[in-house]
Amino acid sequence: MTVFGIKLPNMSSLLLWGLLWEFIGQIELTFFLPPLSAIFATLLEIGGTKAFITALKETAHAFSIGTLSAIVIGVPVGILMGKSRLIDQLLLPWVNLFLSAPLTALVPVLMVLFGFGIKAIIITTALFAIWIIVLNSRAGVMQINRSLVEMAHSFGASPFDAFTKIYFWAALPEILGGVRIGFIRAVKGVIIGQLLISIVGFGSLFELYASNFLMKHFWAVLIVLFALAFVIAEFLAYLERRVDYYASRR
Amino acid sequence: MLARHRANLLKLCSALIVFGAWEIAGRIPVSFAFPTFLESCAAFWALLIDGTMFVAYLETLKPLVIGVFISAVLGIGLGLWIGLSRAFDWLVSPIFVVMQTAPLAALIPLLVMAYGIGLTSKVFVVCIMAMPVIVLNTGGAVRNTPASLIEMGKAFLGSRRDVILKIILPSAFPIIFAGLRLGVSAGFIGAILAELKITPTGVGDIITYSRSIADYPSMYAAIASIIILAVLFLNVLERIENHLLRGSRKSLAAD
Amino acid sequence: MTNPSENAVTVRNVYKNYGEVEALRDLSLDFPRGQLTSLLGPSGCGKTTLLKIIAGLIPATSGEVLVNGEVVKAPGPDRAFVFQDFALMPWASVIRNVAFGLELRGVPKSEREAIAEKYIAEVGLTGFEHSFPHELSGGMRQRVGLARALSVDAQVLLMDEPFSAVDEQTRRKFQEDLLGLVQNENKTFIFVTHSIEEAVYVSDQIAILLPRPSRVMEIIRPQGFRDKDVDHIRRDPEYLDIVDRIWASLRSYVE
Known part of the structure; x- marks a missing residue:
C-alpha cells in the first residue's frame, strides 16, 4: 500500500495494531489486555529468569529433535515414494490419512505410551511435521522434467550421479516448501504437546501464569512464541524464494 | 483397469501390514497401554452399538459446526474485502499471516480465563484455528483474479457489482473452497484440543475417562473414531471440490 | 549393403x-x-x-x-542429444550446464571449463558464462543446449x-x-x-x-x-x- 507516494512495508500495519493495543491497555478496557508496553517490561523482567530460560531450552530441544527427525526420515521416504510405484502405493494412503487427521487426538496415546515428558512432546512434534515433508518430497521427485532425466542418462550418468546431481536439486524447491510447512506445523505441535502434557516447557509456565492470573507474564510468553514462530517461517520462506526462480518455471 | 485393481490390492496389503503389526505389537505387548488391534476394534464396536459414541459426537460436533460456520461466513467476507481493497489488505492481512504461523493453541488458557469452560470458549478455539486459512486463501484468490477477465467484464459494461459477483467470485471459488476445506481440517484440531484441554466432553470425555480407568482399548477406539471421522469428512469435501471444479484451474491453496 | x-x-x-x-x-x-x-x-x-x-x-x-x-x-x-525443451538444469550456471556432460565423465573442473568456454564462444554466448538459464531468452537457452552437446565431442x-x-x-x-x-x-x-x-x-x-x-x-x-x-x-x-x-x-x- 502507498500513502503520499511512500510505499508502506508489508507488515508495517502491525505497528498500528500495537498502538491500538497499547491504547486499549492504557484505558483499562479489559483485565485480559494489559498495555503492550507493560508486557514488554514484564518480558525483560522474566526473560532472564531461570524458569523462562528452562522452558525455552526444553521447547527448543523438543522442537529441534522433532523437526530434525521429521526431515531425516521424511525426505528420503518421500523421494523413495516418488521413484518407486510399489512403495508409493503402499505408503500413500497412510501419508494422506495422517496429513489431514487431527493429530492432536493422538497426543493422549503418546502420553500413555511414552510418559508425561519430553519424549512424548518430541514425537508429537515430529508427527505434526513429517507428513507434509514426505508428500512434498514425493511431489518434487514426481514432477521432475523428464527430459532432464533423459539428458543425464544420455550423457551416461550413474544412478548415484543422477540422484545427487539431478533428482535432489530438481526436487529441492518442493522439499524446502514441505520443510517450511512442516516447521510451521511442528511449532504448533510442540505447543499443543506442551499444553496437553502441561508439566514441561512453556506448558508449565502457561499453567502457572494462568492459574495466578498473571496476564502480563502470559502475554509476554505468548509474544515470544508468536515472534519465534514467525521468524522461523519467514526465514524458511526466504530460503525457498532463493530457489524459487527455477521452481516457478517448469 | 488392471492398474486400478493392483492399486486397490496394494492398499489392502498395506492396511493388512499395518493392522497386523499393530496386532502383533499389542500381543507382545510392547506396553501395558498398547491394546491389540482386535481388542480396539471390539471396543469400537461396543461404543458404537450402545450409543455412547453417537451421543458423544453430538456434543463434540456442536462447537465444531458453530465454529466452522462462523469462520466461513466471517472469513470469506474478510477475505473478499482484503482481496478487493489494497488498504484493507495492508491493514488486516498481517494479523492473519501471524495467526497462521503462530501456535494459537497457546491462547487456550487465556480464552478459558475470559470465557469460562463452556461452549463459547470451545467455539472460539475452533474459530481461531479455522479462520486464518480461510481468510488468506479467499483474499489471495480474489486478488489474483486474472486481470484480463476483469477487463473483459468492464469492456462489456459490467457494473462493479456484476464484476464481483459474476467474475471475481466464480473465478476465486476453487481456492476459496479449498481454503474452507483446510479450515475445517484446522477446526477439527481445535475442537479436539478444546475437549482435551478445556473440559472433557463428547469424544474428549471418552478418551480422558477411559484413560483414567486404564480402559485402553476404548481410548484407542475413541481416538481412531475421531481420526476416521475427520479424514472421511475431509475426503468427501475434496470429492465435492473435484466434482464441482472439473476443468477449472487447479487450486493452489496454501496451508 | x-x-x-x-x-x-x-x-x-x-x-x-x-x-x-x-x-x-x-x-x-x-x-x-x-x-x-x-x-x-x-x-x-x-x-x-x-x-x-x-x-x-x-x-x-x-x-x-x-x-x-x-x-x-x-x-x-x-552420441549427444539436443532436447526440444533444452533440458537445462535451472540451478546451474551456463558454464556448468555446458560442461555437465564432461562433468559426468569425470573430466577435471579446470579442463572441462576450458572446453565449455570454447563452445560457449562458438555458439556466441561469450559473457554469459555465469548467467543462469532463467536469465536467458529461449534462443540463448537452446544455444546452451547446443554447446553442451558439442562440448562432449560426439560424432x-x-x-x-x-x-x-x-x-x-x-x-x-x-x-x-x-x-x-x-x-x-x-x-x-x-x-x-x-x-x-x-x-x-x-x-x-x-x-x-x-x-x-x-x-x-x-x-x-x-x-x-x-x-x-x-x-x-x-x-x-x-x-x-x-x-x-x-x-x-x-x-x-x-x-
Missing part, C-alpha cells in the same frame, strides 16, 4: 510397441557420415521415438541400431525439434548457423522436425515418415542448392519444388 565407413548410423528393421500400440514397424534407414539427415513427418509418426532409440534412451522392441558398426544398447559417448548429434520452442527470427538464424556447423564440424546430424521448409533448408537427406504404422515413405536428397549461399536457398527453384512435393504427399495425412 551398408558400408560402415559411409554411414555413421544404421537403423535395421526396428520395431517399437507400447503395449498394444505399434509406434514403429520394420523401420530401416541409413544416416550418411558427415551429413545432416532430417526425420520429417506429421505428429504421431514416431520420429522422436526413433531418435530416442538411436540415442539409447529407450529400447527397441526388436531390430537393431548400429553406430559406427556397433550395436546400440545404451547411451554412449559417440553423432541427435536433435529433437531443437528450434521449435524459439521464435521465428531466432529460428532462421539457428538454421543458418546449423548449416555452418554441418560444414565445419564433420559430424553426423540427425534432426527431427515437423517443419517442411526447415527440413528442406538444412538437410542433405530428408526421410519422410508416415504414421500408423510408422514407416519411411520416401527419402529425398536435395542436390542443386546445398553449395549455394544461404541467402539464395529459399529462392532456389529446386528448394521450392521439394517443399511443394513434400506438402503434396503429406497433405492427406493431416487431420
Whole structure:
C-alpha cells in the first residue's frame, strides 16, 4: 500500500495494531489486555529468569529433535515414494490419512505410551511435521522434467550421479516448501504437546501464569512464541524464494 | 483397469501390514497401554452399538459446526474485502499471516480465563484455528483474479457489482473452497484440543475417562473414531471440490 | 549393403510397441557420415521415438541400431542429444550446464571449463558464462543446449525439434548457423522436425515418415542448392519444388 507516494512495508500495519493495543491497555478496557508496553517490561523482567530460560531450552530441544527427525526420515521416504510405484502405493494412503487427521487426538496415546515428558512432546512434534515433508518430497521427485532425466542418462550418468546431481536439486524447491510447512506445523505441535502434557516447557509456565492470573507474564510468553514462530517461517520462506526462480518455471 | 485393481490390492496389503503389526505389537505387548488391534476394534464396536459414541459426537460436533460456520461466513467476507481493497489488505492481512504461523493453541488458557469452560470458549478455539486459512486463501484468490477477465467484464459494461459477483467470485471459488476445506481440517484440531484441554466432553470425555480407568482399548477406539471421522469428512469435501471444479484451474491453496 | 565407413548410423528393421500400440514397424534407414539427415513427418509418426532409440534412451522392441558398426544398447559417448525443451538444469550456471556432460565423465573442473568456454564462444554466448538459464531468452537457452552437446565431442548429434520452442527470427538464424556447423564440424546430424521448409533448408537427406504404422515413405536428397549461399536457398527453384512435393504427399495425412 502507498500513502503520499511512500510505499508502506508489508507488515508495517502491525505497528498500528500495537498502538491500538497499547491504547486499549492504557484505558483499562479489559483485565485480559494489559498495555503492550507493560508486557514488554514484564518480558525483560522474566526473560532472564531461570524458569523462562528452562522452558525455552526444553521447547527448543523438543522442537529441534522433532523437526530434525521429521526431515531425516521424511525426505528420503518421500523421494523413495516418488521413484518407486510399489512403495508409493503402499505408503500413500497412510501419508494422506495422517496429513489431514487431527493429530492432536493422538497426543493422549503418546502420553500413555511414552510418559508425561519430553519424549512424548518430541514425537508429537515430529508427527505434526513429517507428513507434509514426505508428500512434498514425493511431489518434487514426481514432477521432475523428464527430459532432464533423459539428458543425464544420455550423457551416461550413474544412478548415484543422477540422484545427487539431478533428482535432489530438481526436487529441492518442493522439499524446502514441505520443510517450511512442516516447521510451521511442528511449532504448533510442540505447543499443543506442551499444553496437553502441561508439566514441561512453556506448558508449565502457561499453567502457572494462568492459574495466578498473571496476564502480563502470559502475554509476554505468548509474544515470544508468536515472534519465534514467525521468524522461523519467514526465514524458511526466504530460503525457498532463493530457489524459487527455477521452481516457478517448469 | 488392471492398474486400478493392483492399486486397490496394494492398499489392502498395506492396511493388512499395518493392522497386523499393530496386532502383533499389542500381543507382545510392547506396553501395558498398547491394546491389540482386535481388542480396539471390539471396543469400537461396543461404543458404537450402545450409543455412547453417537451421543458423544453430538456434543463434540456442536462447537465444531458453530465454529466452522462462523469462520466461513466471517472469513470469506474478510477475505473478499482484503482481496478487493489494497488498504484493507495492508491493514488486516498481517494479523492473519501471524495467526497462521503462530501456535494459537497457546491462547487456550487465556480464552478459558475470559470465557469460562463452556461452549463459547470451545467455539472460539475452533474459530481461531479455522479462520486464518480461510481468510488468506479467499483474499489471495480474489486478488489474483486474472486481470484480463476483469477487463473483459468492464469492456462489456459490467457494473462493479456484476464484476464481483459474476467474475471475481466464480473465478476465486476453487481456492476459496479449498481454503474452507483446510479450515475445517484446522477446526477439527481445535475442537479436539478444546475437549482435551478445556473440559472433557463428547469424544474428549471418552478418551480422558477411559484413560483414567486404564480402559485402553476404548481410548484407542475413541481416538481412531475421531481420526476416521475427520479424514472421511475431509475426503468427501475434496470429492465435492473435484466434482464441482472439473476443468477449472487447479487450486493452489496454501496451508 | 551398408558400408560402415559411409554411414555413421544404421537403423535395421526396428520395431517399437507400447503395449498394444505399434509406434514403429520394420523401420530401416541409413544416416550418411558427415551429413545432416532430417526425420520429417506429421505428429504421431514416431520420429522422436526413433531418435530416442538411436540415442539409447529407450529400447527397441526388436531390430537393431548400429553406430559406427556397433550395436546400440545404451547411451554412449559417440552420441549427444539436443532436447526440444533444452533440458537445462535451472540451478546451474551456463558454464556448468555446458560442461555437465564432461562433468559426468569425470573430466577435471579446470579442463572441462576450458572446453565449455570454447563452445560457449562458438555458439556466441561469450559473457554469459555465469548467467543462469532463467536469465536467458529461449534462443540463448537452446544455444546452451547446443554447446553442451558439442562440448562432449560426439560424432553423432541427435536433435529433437531443437528450434521449435524459439521464435521465428531466432529460428532462421539457428538454421543458418546449423548449416555452418554441418560444414565445419564433420559430424553426423540427425534432426527431427515437423517443419517442411526447415527440413528442406538444412538437410542433405530428408526421410519422410508416415504414421500408423510408422514407416519411411520416401527419402529425398536435395542436390542443386546445398553449395549455394544461404541467402539464395529459399529462392532456389529446386528448394521450392521439394517443399511443394513434400506438402503434396503429406497433405492427406493431416487431420
